[in-house]
Amino acid sequence: MNNEAINIFVSGDYAPSLRVNEVIKRGDYQSLYNDLLPIIQNADIAITNLESPLLEEGQPIKKTGPNLKSPTKSIEAIKFGGFDMVTLANNHMMDYGKEGLFSTIQVCEKNNVRHVGAGSNLEEAKRIEYFDIKGSRIAFINCCENEWSTTQGDYPGCNPLSEVSLFYQIKDAKDSADYVILIIHGGHETYEYPSPRMKQLYRWFIDLGVDAVIGHHTHCFSGYEIYKEKPIVYSLGNFILDRKNKNSSWYQGAAAVISINRGQIGLTLLPFKQCGESVGVYLLGQKETEDWLNLEHKRTKDIQNDSFLDKEFNKFVSRKEHLYRSYLEPNTSKWILVLKNRGLLPKKIKGLKRLCYWNIIRAEAHRDIVLKLLSKEK
Numbered sequence: 001m002n003n004e005a006i007n008i009f010v011s012g013d014y015a016p017s018l019r020v021n022e023v024i025k026r027g028d029y030q031s032l033y034n035d036l037l038p039i040i041q042n043a044d045i046a047i048t049n050l051e052s053p054l055l056e057e058g059q060p061i062k063k064t065g066p067n068l069k070s071p072t073k074s075i076e077a078i079k080f081g082g083f084d085m086v087t088l089a090n091n092h093m094m095d096y097g098k099e100g101l102f103s104t105i106q107v108c109e110k111n112n113v114r115h116v117g118a119g120s121n122l123e124e125a126k127r128i129e130y131f132d133i134k135g136s137r138i139a140f141i142n143c144c145e146n147e148w149s150t151t152q153g154d155y156p157g158c159n160p161l162s163e164v165s166l167f168y169q170i171k172d173a174k175d176s177a178d179y180v181i182l183i184i185h186g187g188h189e190t191y192e193y194p195s196p197r198m199k200q201l202y203r204w205f206i207d208l209g210v211d212a213v214i215g216h217h218t219h220c221f222s223g224y225e226i227y228k229e230k231p232i233v234y235s236l237g238n239f240i241l242d243r244k245n246k247n248s249s250w251y252q253g254a255a256a257v258i259s260i261n262r263g264q265i266g267l268t269l270l271p272f273k274q275c276g277e278s279v280g281v282y283l284l285g286q287k288e289t290e291d292w293l294n295l296e297h298k299r300t301k302d303i304q305n306d307s308f309l310d311k312e313f314n315k316f317v318s319r320k321e322h323l324y325r326s327y328l329e330p331n332t333s334k335w336i337l338v339l340k341n342r343g344l345l346p347k348k349i350k351g352l353k354r355l356c357y358w359n360i361i362r363a364e365a366h367r368d369i370v371l372k373l374l375s376k377e378k
Contacts, residue, residue: 004134005261009043010183012216012236012253015051015092016070016077019279020242024073029080032240032280036255036272041082043257044133047140048078048239049185049216050086050115053093053100054107060096063148064356067095072103075111085129087142089117089158090185090217091363094149098156117142117183118158122151125159128173136260139177141169141210144217145186147363161186161364163201170208179211179260187218187235188365191316192249193299194222194234195368196309206230211265212258220249223299224269231258231267234303242275251276252292269296317372324369327356 052068060067151157222235237253
């Protein structure tokens with residue numbers, strides 16, 4: 001193990017779409033990264049989460065929520081930005097089935113961009129990616145919550161969030177590397193704190209020997225903490241993800257710079273705005289950065305308080321209650337039940353309703369809310 005400092009840049013969701021696609025068509029990649037570009041390019045290792053498969057044409061899978069895809073030319077923008085690797089374990093990577101995943105992997109490998117977190121079967125999806133740099137070996141593990149994209153066997157997909165499987169992945173990584181970085185795609189969209197489950201789980205990964213846990217998926221920054229001198233970022237928010245008419249947190253995020261120096265792990269957060277009035281990503285000004293860091297420092301203190309975290313999550317569940325009850329509540333009218341029992345109305349849950357039930361039960365973040373709502377009924 002060398003004592004020379006290593007800097008690792010990690011960003012959140014990158015899904016070329018809308019105005020970003022127009023920039024990529026023009027080849028004006030500089031305007032995507034602006035003042036963040038030299039920071040990415042000067043990092044020893046730079047990683048972003050590729051939130052959509054790269055392919056030109058394809059058949060979308062049946063699912064709830066949008067099906068994302070981006071043109072294969074997007075890899076040129078990723079390379080120009082200085083990214084060495086993309087994480088593929090996320091809830092959109094299989095939006096166009098195995099064709100979308102295989103096209104993405106092929107495009108990455110053709111352009112010498114490493115990838116981690118997905119494969120043609122579970123064993124490939126669990127593959128650990130190693131970087132040998134400045135006399136140290138760093139292992140990267142990438143997984144995601146079980147929403148639409150994960151594989152559980154001999155078929156293509158992403159590395160699933162599984163405590164048992166990750167225990168052994170972390171053990172293997174520690175046996176072969178000096179440092180282990182775990183990157184997770186999960187959490188509650190638009191929620192600016194971790195759930196109690198996430199806090200307990202991500203801390204446990206540190207207890208197992210992970211040196212840093214970095215999350216994304218929530219489309220907003222969701223807090224961070226230093227636990228046992230190791231950084232946990234619960235969600236970085238979006239990196240470059242253009243959408244219209246979203247709330248303000250959609251257009252702000254942060255990148256994490258993990259520093260490794262003489263065995264010590266440090267964390268620097270770089271807040272930015274993205275794809276608001278102007279396409280691309282821009283660092284916040286000095287005063288905006290100070291205000292943002294002060295707010296996040298307060299949030300870090302809040303995260304330490306389990307009682308506070310429980311109360312905040314209960315508030316979040318209350319805001320989502322109407323939506324999830326619309327998913328869950330059957331029609332219990334006496335006459336409806338009579339018609340079903342006589343075979344005059346179908347009993348089977350099928351189509352989008354079946355897919356919706358499947359998703360909210362298997363996906364950890366959705367299940368958190370379902371369990372909380374059902375626990376209220378006494």
